[in-house]
Amino acid sequence: MNATVQPVNASTGTGAAVNIDSLSKVYKTREDDDLLALDRIDVQFEPGSFVAVVGPSGCGKSTLLSLMAGLTDATTGAIVIDGEGVSKPHPKVGVVFQSDLLLYWRTVLDNILLPIEIKKLDLARYRSRAEELLAQVGLEGFGNKFPSELSGGMRQRVAICRALIQEPGLLLMDEPFGALDALTREQMIMDLQAMWLRVRNTVLFITHGIDEAVFLADRVLVMSPRPGRIDLDLKIDMPRPRQWGNVHENKAYNGYVRQIREIFEAKGILVAH
Amino acid sequence: MAKKKSREPWLERYSAVLLAAFVLGGWQILVPLAGLSEFVLPTPLAIAKRMVSQFSLLATHSYVTLFEVLAGFAIGVLVGVPLALAIFYSRAFERAIYPLLVAMQTVPKVALAPLLVLYLGYGWAPKITLAFLISFFPIVISTVVGLQSLDKNLVSLVRSMGASEWQTFFKVRLPAALPNIFGGFKVAISLAVIGAVIGEYVAAERGLGYLQLQANSLFDTTLNFATVVTISVLGVVLYYAIDFIERRVSHKRDAAK
Numbered sequence: 328m329n330a331t332v333q334p335v336n337a338s339t340g341t342g343a344a345v346n347i348d349s350l351s352k353v354y355k356t357r358e359d360d361d362l363l364a365l366d367r368i369d370v371q372f373e374p375g376s377f378v379a380v381v382g383p384s385g386c387g388k389s390t391l392l393s394l395m396a397g398l399t400d401a402t403t404g405a406i407v408i409d410g411e412g413v414s415k416p417h418p419k420v421g422v423v424f425q426s427d428l429l430l431y432w433r434t435v436l437d438n439i440l441l442p443i444e445i446k447k448l449d450l451a452r453y454r455s456r457a458e459e460l461l462a463q464v465g466l467e468g469f470g471n472k473f474p475s476e477l478s479g480g481m482r483q484r485v486a487i488c489r490a491l492i493q494e495p496g497l498l499l500m501d502e503p504f505g506a507l508d509a510l511t512r513e514q515m516i517m518d519l520q521a522m523w524l525r526v527r528n529t530v531l532f533i534t535h536g537i538d539e540a541v542f543l544a545d546r547v548l549v550m551s552p553r554p555g556r557i558d559l560d561l562k563i564d565m566p567r568p569r570q571w572g573n574v575h576e577n578k579a580y581n582g583y584v585r586q587i588r589e590i591f592e593a594k595g596i597l598v599a600h
Numbered sequence: 601m602a603k604k605k606s607r608e609p610w611l612e613r614y615s616a617v618l619l620a621a622f623v624l625g626g627w628q629i630l631v632p633l634a635g636l637s638e639f640v641l642p643t644p645l646a647i648a649k650r651m652v653s654q655f656s657l658l659a660t661h662s663y664v665t666l667f668e669v670l671a672g673f674a675i676g677v678l679v680g681v682p683l684a685l686a687i688f689y690s691r692a693f694e695r696a697i698y699p700l701l702v703a704m705q706t707v708p709k710v711a712l713a714p715l716l717v718l719y720l721g722y723g724w725a726p727k728i729t730l731a732f733l734i735s736f737f738p739i740v741i742s743t744v745v746g747l748q749s750l751d752k753n754l755v756s757l758v759r760s761m762g763a764s765e766w767q768t769f770f771k772v773r774l775p776a777a778l779p780n781i782f783g784g785f786k787v788a789i790s791l792a793v794i795g796a797v798i799g800e801y802v803a804a805e806r807g808l809g810y811l812q813l814q815a816n817s818l819f820d821t822t823l824n825f826a827t828v829v830t831i832s833v834l835g836v837v838l839y840y841a842i843d844f845i846e847r848r849v850s851h852k853r854d855a856a857k
Contacts, residue, residue, distance in 0.1 A: 396760045415762075422760045424753055432775050432851035442761040445771065473851070 342375030342529035343409045343419050343496030345395070350404035352390050352555075364390040366554035367404065372529050374496075379532040379540035380548045381587060383596045387555020388533045392501050395531065396422050408497060417497075418446070421490030425502040427482040429474040429489075435461070436470035439489045446493075453492060460488040463525075464518065480511035484518075491526065500532045504539065516542060517571050524568060541583045542574055549587055551594050558590050642822040650826045657811070658830050664807040666834060668724060668796040672731020673789050679732075680739030680788075681781075687740070688747040701740065709734045709795065713802040727799030727807070734795035735788035742784025746777030778850035785842050793835045808834070 352365040364387040372378050380388045393399040395406055397416035406413040408420065421442075429438045439457040443450055461470055464484040474482055483503060490498060503519075504512040516539050523530060523543075534540050540547045541563055549559040565579055574580050591597040611618075624644045631643045638646055651658060687694045709730060716726035750773055758768050800809025808831050815823035 393756075396756075398756055398759055416760050418762060420760070422757065424757060426751075426753065428751070428754055428757045430754075430772065430775065432778075441758070441771070445758060445761045445763045445767055 341494060341496055342373075342527060344374045345372035345497060345529060345531075346407040347371070347395075348405045348407070350391075350394065350406060351402050352387070352394060352399070353402045363554040365394075366556050368555070368557060370548065370557065370560070372497075372531070373545075374529055375527045376545045377523060377530045377532065377543055378546045378548065379534060379544035380550060381534055381537055381540045382550035382555075383535070383552060383591070386550040386552040388550055389501060390555065392422075392499050392531065392533055395497070396420060396499055418493070419496040421493065421495035421498050423483075423486055423490045423498070423500045423503045425505045427474070427479075427486040429482055429485060431474050434471050434473055435466070435477070435485050438474065438485060439492055441489060442492055457488065457492055460491055461485075463522065464488060478511075479507055480515060483507060483515065487519075487522070491522075494526075494528070496528055498528055498530045500530065502534055503532075505535065512539075513571055519543060520568060537584050537587050538575075541580055541587070542569055542571060547583070547587065549590050551590075551596070558594075559587070561586060639819060639821050642825055646822050647825045647829060650822045651829065654823065654826065658808075658826065661806060661808050661811040661827075662830055662834060665793075665796050665800065665809070665831070668727040668799070668807065669731055669789070669792045669834070669838065671724070671728045672795060673735050673785075673792040675728070675732040676735040676739050676788055676792065677785070680736045681743055684740045684743030684747065687744050701737065705737050710798050713798055716799065717803045722803050722805065726802070727796045727804070730799040731792040731795035735792040738784045738787040738791065739781075740784075742780045742787070743777065746780025746784075747773055749780070750776050775850070778846070782842065782846040782850060785846075786839055789838045789842055790835055793831065793838065797831055 347368055347370045350365055350368040351363070354362040354364055356362055368391065380391065382388050390399065394401055395408075395413065397413050397420070400414070408417050411417065429435075430441070433441070436454070436457055439460065440450060440453060443453045458467075458470060461467060464487065466481060466484060466488075469477070469481070469485075474485070477485065483506075487503070504515050507515060520543055532540070532543060544563050547559075547561045547563060548557050549561065550556065551558050561583060563583055565577065588597060592599065628643050628645055631641055642650075683697070687697060712733065713726070713730055716729050720726040720729060754772050754776070755768060758772050763771065796807070797809040797812075800807040801813060804810040808827055812824055812827040812831075815821075815827060
């Protein structure tokens with residue numbers, strides 16, 4: 328996936344508007360002390376914005392994603408995507424998980440077409456779209472391979488193609504590069520930026536990595552655990568396309584990273600020795 | 601295996617054939633050397649000759665046993681798989697039925713054979729029932745284990761695509777469980793052969809178990825051995841028939857590696 332690939336249906340403005348209103352989630356535990364995973368989250372995503380959520384394990388970021396994907400019910404509050412309240416999985420939403428979750432008995436192409444099959448849409452129409460997506464992520468001609476023939480990075484690219492097949496207005500990504508080796512992760516971060524610059528949908532990108540959050544996002548939400556709250560809503564003002572190779576020498580970038588680290592240090596999540 | 605670099609690729613590839621040839625050859629040579637009569641221990645060649653000369657007799661009885669095995673196994677699948685689904689989908693049903701299943705499994709099925717004859721007579725019924733009873737447990741257990749071992753994130757994935765439980769089952773749960781289910785089928789079909797033959801030992805007028813008892817009472821040891829070989833061939837053929845079907849419907853997880 329490089330920036331020189333011509334944009335396929337350069338559909339700017341396909342991003343969904345997301346409105347999260349006083350969203351809370353309580354998990355019932357066996358004892359009386361219920362776990363407050365999310366505490367009255369209020370946030371709006373501009374259509375076509377790239378929003379990253381950083382926080383330690385257990386801060387409720389995966390719960391937030393699960394709620395937005397319509398997989399879990401909120402205890403109180405609401406999520407509204409393009410004017411529609413989310414109570415079940417929304418057709419405009421695509422999800423990428425930490426592991427690629429490809430079905431090993433299906434070819435790459437059939438994996439990408441799985442959502443089309445489930446929604447009983449016209450498979451023939453989407454087949455060429457799936458092949459286009461594969462070509463865009465540098466996997467042209469891999470459609471008939473099985474997942475076991477692909478490397479970890481290639482598999483995650485296929486998983487991203489699967490999430491994009493229906494041109495989702497909102498793409499949810501749950502630590503999508505967390506299981507990849509460092510070099511593959513670097514490449515995937517740059518490729519994701521290039522892809523998103525073409526598609527311009529709304530993205531919620533959940534991660535542990537401060538560096539990738541600041542590099543990719545228009546806006547970084549920093550969360551802390553128990554109860555899950557947004558401690559900092561940081562607008563990232565850097566021109567695109569950003570270059571991973573020299574971003575670490577960028578003053579603005581380092582300033583943003585510093586700000587986020589300070590929050591984690593203040594909370595005792597990062598401790599200096 | 602063949603791709604693995606080895607100093608003895610030839611020996612590695614044909615090791616099973618060589619061992620079999622060595623054992624059979626040794627048997628063939630040692631029997632006359634030891635002065636054993638065919639009545640005590642026939643040679644492999646004598647057994648093979650008898651299998652050819654009495655092919656139609658062996659075939660007639662094989663069909664009977666084959667039918668009993670297939671019928672018992674089929675009932676095992678038809679009862680076992682739905683039962684496994686009920687156990688998987690209903691916690692209450694699992695709680696109710698599992699102790700019963702385990703208790704049933706501890707009963708030696710072979711010990712039921714005389715009772716089955718008492719209740720069901722001398723025909724097909726007790727043999728099919730025994731083949732069913734003995735093959736049913738591995739089918740249930742392997743199907744339940746296959747369904748339960750699914751990565752929960754896969755369910756989240758297809759649900760996020762808007763899949764119904766029906767679709768989740770056919771697109772993800774069932775295909776992911778197939779390797780386990782077929783593993784159970786393979787164990788079950790081998791056991792079904794044992795069940796049918798034991799049923800024939802107890803009381804029968806036809807079938808390979810019956811033929812073996814006849815050979816025994818006539819002191820025809822060669823026919824006795826020929827029947828044993830036929831029973832094993834039947835088991836092997838059925839095992840590989842299941843294996844063949846599995847290759848057709850299920851993709852091996854690491855086939856490409």
